[in-house]
Amino acid sequence: MATRTDAPTRREQILKEAARLFAERGFHGVGVDEIGAAVGISGPGLYRHFAGKDAMLAELLVGISGQLLTGAKRRLAEADGVPPEAVLDSLIEGHIDFALDDRPLITLHDRELDRLRDSDRKLVRQLQRQYVELWVEVVRTVYPELSEPTARSAVHSVFGLLNSTPHLGRPGSLPGRGVTAELLHRMARGAFGAAGG
């Protein structure tokens, strides 16, 4: 994946600000005028870029779920011959990167799903389910003593743990990104390990 150096498009600006505002005040708590103001245009101006407010949320949520799943699949594909522990570590690392770098999206991800149109919601749920199942498989190869339902519960719980980043204080006040990432990583592994017996 090439690193982006060019300026973000207007669409991307809007999505980013919309994500931040939705995360802060909830989907229904933010007006289109505010989203517009956040990128320097007026409310109705947004309709040159999106079909409506719903479409912004849909694109955000589908994007998040897709990115998470794609990233996980890539990590799995690159893990040929690597011990399963390392694969799990890679999954954890990827999720932590996402949770630390895109906190508003992580917040939206499990908060505003029900505001989507039926078709979009089904799509997002499907992507999320695939992501979870992928984790479950890897977790069960590392911790074979876990039953499948138990492993699934454990995965959801670890997601809760990793997604707690928005509660860890403002980005500046953290003890350093690397330190936090390592802490979360260790805790996730510890939680999985303890899930067994």
Next chain:
Amino acid sequence: MATRTDAPTRREQILKEAARLFAERGFHGVGVDEIGAAVGISGPGLYRHFAGKDAMLAELLVGISGQLLTGAKRRLAEADGVPPEAVLDSLIEGHIDFALDDRPLITLHDRELDRLRDSDRKLVRQLQRQYVELWVEVVRTVYPELSEPTARSAVHSVFGLLNSTPHLGRPGSLPGRGVTAELLHRMARGAFGAAGG
């Protein structure tokens, strides 16, 4: 604490249904007419019991934070001469009970805080902060190798783990309340243990 056997008051009915609806669709996503309908009266009828929609949310959030803190303080007070590990287990158990029995409230608790009036929000945050600090102290007696900021981050993360109950499937589909509670408990302990080194 005596077990309630008498019928819930109308106020309590309203709060319970409002909590469920707020958790499902967000504070702004629920109309007063819906809340009224959920208890068999019409929207404006609610104003015989509450000053407004905001007041319902405030009472819910203050109630949650207060209950959590009070319960934790009680558990700490009862723990005279008990080994610190057992105190931590008691805290974890209390939080899990809450997370399993009052899922809508757990959901609201970290989701709709920003919709409160300034004074209410400050109160809730203060209660939450006390609750966290109480955990941090206990955690640090059990795991002295943890620095204070690290312990606080770990506590927040474990809250994320324990509060994942709403994602674990509908109440019926769980592998049994006791089993789930034990799993969460083990994972929480495992996460704390791994937070050290």
Next chain:
DNA sequence: CAGGGAGGTTAGCGGTCGTTAACCTGAAGG
């Protein structure tokens, strides 16, 4: 240098929502 599309603007419509006003009713109390 015409012209056309991309990307803005403001005005305003239609619907929804929280809240209030005004009224009703059944049960308790003197």
Next chain:
DNA sequence: CCTTCAGGTTAACGACCGCTAACCTCCCTG
């Protein structure tokens, strides 16, 4: 038997919000 009041009702108001309509203004291109 009359009064009172708790706890409802419906109607309606005012504010807000998502979205459309109509218009404007660059900038690119043939």
